[in-house]
Amino acid sequence: MIRAMLLVVLTLLAGCKTAEEREPPPKPFVGTHWKVLLELPLTGEQPNMRFGDGRVEGFGGCSKFRAAYLQDSVGAGALIIRKIEVDRHLCDASAQAAESRMLETLQAVQSYKILGDAMSMAGSAGQLKLVAMP
Numbered sequence: 001m002i003r004a005m006l007l008v009v010l011t012l013l014a015g016c017k018t019a020e021e022r023e024p025p026p027k028p029f030v031g032t033h034w035k036v037l038l039e040l041p042l043t044g045e046q047p048n049m050r051f052g053d054g055r056v057e058g059f060g061g062c063s064k065f066r067a068a069y070l071q072d073s074v075g076a077g078a079l080i081i082r083k084i085e086v087d088r089h090l091c092d093a094s095a096q097a098a099e100s101r102m103l104e105t106l107q108a109v110q111s112y113k114i115l116g117d118a119m120s121m122a123g124s125a126g127q128l129k130l131v132a133m134p
Contacts (some may be wrong), residue, residue, distance in 0.1 A: 034133060
């Protein structure tokens with residue numbers, strides 16, 4: 001009997017993760033600053049954005065942008081970005097192309113998921129990968 005109980009306890013303990021094995025808690029969505037991870041990074045400042053008070057603002061690689069957003073209140077990860085307004089600045093063609101693609105993808109975002117310091121956003125135009133900035 002004792003042997004069977006010991007076996008049950010050891011089995012339960014083996015299934016539990018230690019504190020070091022657990023994933024860190026996700027960063028909050030609102031009030032954090034995120035850097036967009038591009039396949040080919042730009043020279044200089046990388047695209048980034050901040051979310052708060054129902055609006056997003058950031059830098060796309062050439063220009064600053066801002067938009068209102070709606071986030072679900074039940075934690076399902078749904079997200080709608082309203083019309084993005086851009087303060088257009090001229091820069092080299094590769095940076096402009098990267099910015100246009102990033103903004104096009106952001107405009108079509110329908111959901112997001114945060115895992116630790118990483119966030120992914122997905123929608124009909126593709127996916128954005130971001131990492132939390134300090």
